[in-house]
């Protein structure tokens with residue numbers, strides 16, 4: 001279960017929409033919520049970056065390739081695959097003046113940091129990692145069929161800590177036992193210890209219907225909307241965690257990629273303004289490692305052998321991120 005959502009800021013959203021529409025640019029006509037100059041023709045961008053673009057008007061598919069598929073999506077869909085991993089876009093790729101256009105928002109905050117980290121990310125060293133087992137004490141987190149989230153987040157954090165220490169990382173835990181912590185205290189522990197990464201661990205519960213698979217969240221950039229509807233909306237103001245936007249999305253991507261390649265159904269890289277992500281001063285993500293409400297996944301999550309594999313996949317994602325950003 002995720003921590004509480006961001007505050008709603010409809011006035012600021014309307015102001016931003018008005019300012020956006022008031023600007024002019026190169027890819028007309030505008031969607032009502034982005035100025036024309038906030039759209040980039042995809043054929044032009046593909047050429048600049050040495051990629052081949054194929055799009056079909058019949059089935060509305062869009063594919064960017066070099067030797068392999070780099071990015072694929074459908075016209076007017078928020079869902080895209082970046083090198084085989086599902087990533088939720090802020091705006092769908094849309095036809096304008098007879099050619100597909102992608103939003104500058106998505107290029108800047110999603111596509112460039114993931115595809116070209118060398119050109120777009122500040123180099124950092126990754127030595128200390130703060131692990132945050134979600135919930136604890138009076139806050140049970142999600143409960144489904146006798147499976148209680150706070151118990152499994154702590155068990156996963158301990159196993160993950162053991163594996164990361166074996167890989168020579170220094171580990172800080174926000175809690176080591178069944179103890180309640182305010183949401184704001186969790187990133188504060190990471191900040192105090194000058195951790196290089198913050199990883200919050202959770203498991204999901206679906207209120208109704210069937211859902212399974214893994215989601216990795218990073219902080220929603222300023223002036224954009226979060227992926228889920230859970231009461232969130234676009235919010236203009238940047239928060240401290242937004243200083244790491246490019247690293248946040250790459251860390252979330254590498255973790256999602258490793259988890260879905262090795263273990264689980266892919267529910268995609270998502271954005272949210274969770275309280276635990278807003279004030280972290282280092283790259284920060286929140287992993288929803290599966291659904292306790294799903295009869296198959298709840299048994300896996302309760303199995304120490306599966307949690308060992310879950311932790312292994314997270315370690316591989318951390319190593320891939322470190323490889324891309326190591327100073």
Ligand SMILES: [Zn+2]
Nearest residue numbers: 001002134202
């Ligand atoms: Zn949770």
